[in-house]
Amino acid sequence: MFNLFSLKGGLNNVKGFFCDGVNVGMKKGEDGDVAFIRSEVPCDITARFTSNKFQAAPIKHYLNYEKDFKTDFILMNAKNANAMTGEKGIEDIENIFENLKEHYQVKNPIMSSTGVIGYRLNQEKITSAFSKFDYNAKNSDKTARSIMTTDSFKKELAFKIELDDGTSFNVAGICKGAGMINPAMATMLCFITTDANIPKADMEALLTEATEGSFNRISVDGDTSTNDSIMLLANKLSNAYNKEAFREALNKITFELAMMILKDGEGANKLVAFEVKGAKNDAEAKKASMALSNSLLVKTALFGEDPNWGRIASTIGASGVECNDSSLSIHYDNLLIYSNEERELDKERENKAYSIMKNSSFKVSCDLGLGNGSYTSYGCDLSYEYVKINAEYRT
């Protein structure tokens, strides 16, 4: 049907897209703090935003555009979320884009921000980027670095998809996020570009599916930011498209970016898949699985590398889903940890459990033994470092 190849770099691989990031003095060090992604022709765009009721000003600004608008420019900044800033926050964005138009012609520009809540943007610093940008650069690395906040590494990916008829298209993505993920704050931002000739309706449907299978399944700390955004831009310049191929590429890119966020979870050392199966239905499985990803006691036991399955069981019981201790079984990877017949860990299994927990990633699988509902979410451990990062975030 089609072949999918991993490419080096990120957004630089997609025809007709340009990007760059510069430092205007908001972030210490060499990384940028203001960046852009532009397309040489107007793009269709689909976005998913935070479920937080206090959506930040850039999201409100985006939602003021008419349905099915096209855009050729996204401006991003770090260090300030432009959230809880009211009408002024939206006016600031409009003023910034007025200024941009003196440097570069753009159509329906979009802004995306991450950083501290409750402060107006520094317009002077942000607009100072407009004479520093190289508008014809394909600088995915600098762009991905510019949106980093507490991230410890940049997150970019790209795939080439070759179809049977010899045509091909590319899909690339960058994202940021390390804490406040559910999907969440310190904010999760993700920008995906493609030159596939994808219909707008497919963009909507496939981005919903991809988000549900990736960013909506991860949790660092159960908090959800005011600014979380996932955007898919398609400039159609390749003239190639196949829905199944695009679905696979998009699902892959969003899942891998989501796992990068989780691996970069603030202070996190372990990536754990929490599979719940045998639930009454999928909704109950999801509820129990997300409860495991979010439980402080589970997360601290992971950090302590303690195979304390009692906390796993207790968290499922506390989540409110239908369950009972005689039909429940728990595995760590392929090791049986608990079942009705094997309630106490003997020394041999306990030692095996200890060694699984020393791995940097493993699976906790809980079979409720009641039905066909299943769901897998992905979480991480909670370390001293998380507390440190979040106690000191503003200072």
Next chain:
Amino acid sequence: MFNLFSLKGGLNNVKGFFCDGVNVGMKKGEDGDVAFIRSEVPCDITARFTSNKFQAAPIKHYLNYEKDFKTDFILMNAKNANAMTGEKGIEDIENIFENLKEHYQVKNPIMSSTGVIGYRLNQEKITSAFSKFDYNAKNSDKTARSIMTTDSFKKELAFKIELDDGTSFNVAGICKGAGMINPAMATMLCFITTDANIPKADMEALLTEATEGSFNRISVDGDTSTNDSIMLLANKLSNAYNKEAFREALNKITFELAMMILKDGEGANKLVAFEVKGAKNDAEAKKASMALSNSLLVKTALFGEDPNWGRIASTIGASGVECNDSSLSIHYDNLLIYSNEERELDKERENKAYSIMKNSSFKVSCDLGLGNGSYTSYGCDLSYEYVKINAEYRT
């Protein structure tokens, strides 16, 4: 109407109740690990148990008694929760009580356990307490210490209530719990004794009210244990009773014990009241208030003494309740932190906010500005120490 006096000590103040605690080698150090509370006459008893679906064996054992049973004996142990132990866990309790009857005659004895999940009780050690107990002791201090796990101080209280007609009764309580509170695990156990001549129907109604106003409003880490139990025992020996007076005493004792648990929150340094008012209704206010008590980002900001109100606002927005940023206002104690007109903290108010956050207790009050719903929950900060305690709990 009546006068309420605080008394020294705890359970020792109530006529006809006896208690003692001894160490049988399950707990290191001098504190006991097995204890009892008994009454010289059978008591009416009312209990509230965890909402966790995996209720521990002692709770199942309790629920096997017929409705309105009377009891004269509660046996408690630390270090082992007897949870997820199945039918064997209940049989173990029955065997322990068979053994007890060789030492002391009891009627419908109850067991209450706290500790690690997933291991059978050590019957030999627990029954060895039966020849060590002083069954005529009024040793509230040793009893309260025996049920401690990660608690750093014992929790006991007692009140005397003098009625206008010259009669009086006493109410006393002990409890334990420092983590897994929501109300929750490392388990919250609370035992309240009274000699008031209270009707069973009032015991039910007033304990429900008192629990809702106290233990159900506190959160250390959002987890709910398999063993949480609150028991009210009334032996009626005083022959005195007044419903309003008893309500006040019971509400006071449960609220103060709940605050002790929160002050002893694992690694916690601050006790914070999260008041939400102006919500569409009380249920929405509760949802937002509990979200604040449970948010990792709010808890780490409290630990960092950072007046980062953005995390407060973001958590309310993420909780799913109806709210908007133009009708919202936030106060720390009496200091206005955010309103539609005052969105950015100036230096003077920020400095005042810093000094409030250095206090060991204060109030965060959020007015959603939409209706008359209100609710206050109580939380604490999250420190390195919490992570340490919970990463190392079993070892």
